[in-house]
Amino acid sequence: MIKTIWNRIKQPIDPWLFLFTLLIFAVSAIVLFSASNRDLDKVMDKVTFMGISLGVMWFFANISQQTLMRLALPAYVVGVALLVAVALFGVTSHGATRWLNIGITRIQPSELMRIAMPLMLAWFFHHFETTLNWKHFVAAALLMVVPVGLILKQPDLGTSLLIASSGFYVLFLAGLSWRLLAVMGAAGGALAYTVTHWDLCINILQEYQCRRVATMLDPMQDPLGAGYHIIQGTIAIGSGGVLGKGWLNGTQTHLDFIPERTTDFIFAVFGEEFGLIGNGVLLVLYLLVIGRGLTIASRAPTLFGRLLAGAIALNFFTYAFVNMGMVSGILPVVGVPLPLISYGGTSMVSILATFGLLMSVGRDRKLMKG
Structure with missing residues (x-):
């Protein structure tokens, strides 16, 4: 009975994608504990969101491609x-x-x-x-x-x-x-x-959006206002050096210099405490997820599956690139969380739902081969 239930649960799950996701979740819990000043309640909230998100992933993984195609237009x-x-x-x-x-x-x-x-x-x-x-x-x-x-x-x-x-x-x-x-x-x-030119930008974007671009180009023009986020983020990442200052030892983090340190700017916390090597490990985990997604896309039996899986994998790259770019000061601050790492449930649920779609594509390939 238990074996039957377990087989039913694991059937649609892609083991590699699931493993990489769990590893990123582990990194998330570790860095969030530090970023939240050892707030265990916040970490447990994150774990709860993880459980819900994994359930959503499993639900979407069980939906066949035929059903997904029927749902596409109504959705x-x-x-x-x-x-x-x-x-x-x-x-x-x-x-x-x-x-x-x-x-x-x-x-x-x-x-x-x-x-x-x-x-x-x-x-x-x-x-x-x-x-x-x-x-x-x-x-x-x-x-x-x-x-x-x-x-x-x-x-x-x-x-x-x-x-x-x-x-x-x-x-x-x-x-x-x-x-x-x-x-x-x-x-x-x-x-x-x-x-990047204020007089032109103001004609096509909101003023606050143009200000974000101008701040990205020169954050020191308003170091205590609009440029504060970028300046503190780059200081934190730079001060981490190669090895980092160590878990729970980030001075920029625990002296409250980093704004939004549990959400949009959690990468600055991670970079300060785990340094260049830690950042490299996180990048490898993200690349493994993207690579697995592209592998599923390349093996999909239908054009629908290939396009859907490929777009999901590449868009996950976009999530990570935009967040790391804005924290590092090479992109404007646009309020994009670090995927699967930042605190918050909505983004995590939506990302894991797309991972479920990836698994659905991979599952249908196995069924067609069988």
């Missing part, structure tokens, strides 16, 4: 409808309208789009696999622009960038023309030039 439509509802009736907090009050609680519909976007675009290209041409890429781009524009309007630059990147990865893996990539690269370069 996208519901997600866009909820984003429109946020724009019309959303709850505003700290200058941003990102939440929707549904009576018993508040929800953030943009989190749904993190899953719905790659699902929808992967289904779209799979549906037109035999007749694919440039018109389908234009239509897919429009499908991506609508929710990204609604999220950007909230405003939520960090989430909009992550969702846009997940959509772009699907387009790229589906065979986006290198000529179009060159045009997009040129457009990206022009946009980068625009946002």
Whole structure:
């Protein structure tokens, strides 16, 4: 009986991806204990979130690709409808309208789009696999622009960038023309030039977003205000040196210099206490997750599975790169947590849900081989 239950539980689980995830969770608990000033309650909250997230992962891993394809369009439509509802009736907090009050609680519909976007675009290209041409890429781009524009309007630059990147990865893996990539690269370069010049930036972005870019370029222009986060983050990482100051011994951390040290800037805590070697270990763990995801994608039996798994793996890279980049001062501060490490449940649940989708793709390959 127990053996049967265990076999049922482990059947959809990819052992390598599960192992790498648990190792990152272990790192998370260790660094959070220090970052929270030895707050065991916060660590136990994190462990609870881990358990819930693993349950969500297992649930999604049990969904077949056929079911996922049937859910793709409804999930996208519901997600866009909820984003429109946020724009019309959303709850505003700290200058941003990102939440929707549904009576018993508040929800953030943009989190749904993190899953719905790659699902929808992967289904779209799979549906037109035999007749694919440039018109389908234009239509897919429009499908991506609508929710990204609604999220950007909230405003939520960090989430909009992550969702846009997940959509772009699907387009790229589906065979986006290198000529179009060159045009997009040129457009990206022009946009980068625009946002780094205040007079131009203010015409296309919110003032606070332009200020973040200006602060990234020169944090010392406001060292006690807008530049404080970047300055303290880079000081903490730099002071860790090669070996780090040791667990629980970070001075920038425990003297309260690092802001948001349990959430967005937890990488600064980790870098200070575990140094370059510790950062290297964390990067290896992230690369193992990404590599496993790309391996699952390469072995997927359908175009839908390949696009979905590939986009999920590459988007996980984007999560990590954006957070580490903003803490290190090479990217603007956009409020993206360090994946699976930062304190908080919403991001962890959404990431583990996508890991479940990865496992679903790998599971269907095994079933087809059997």
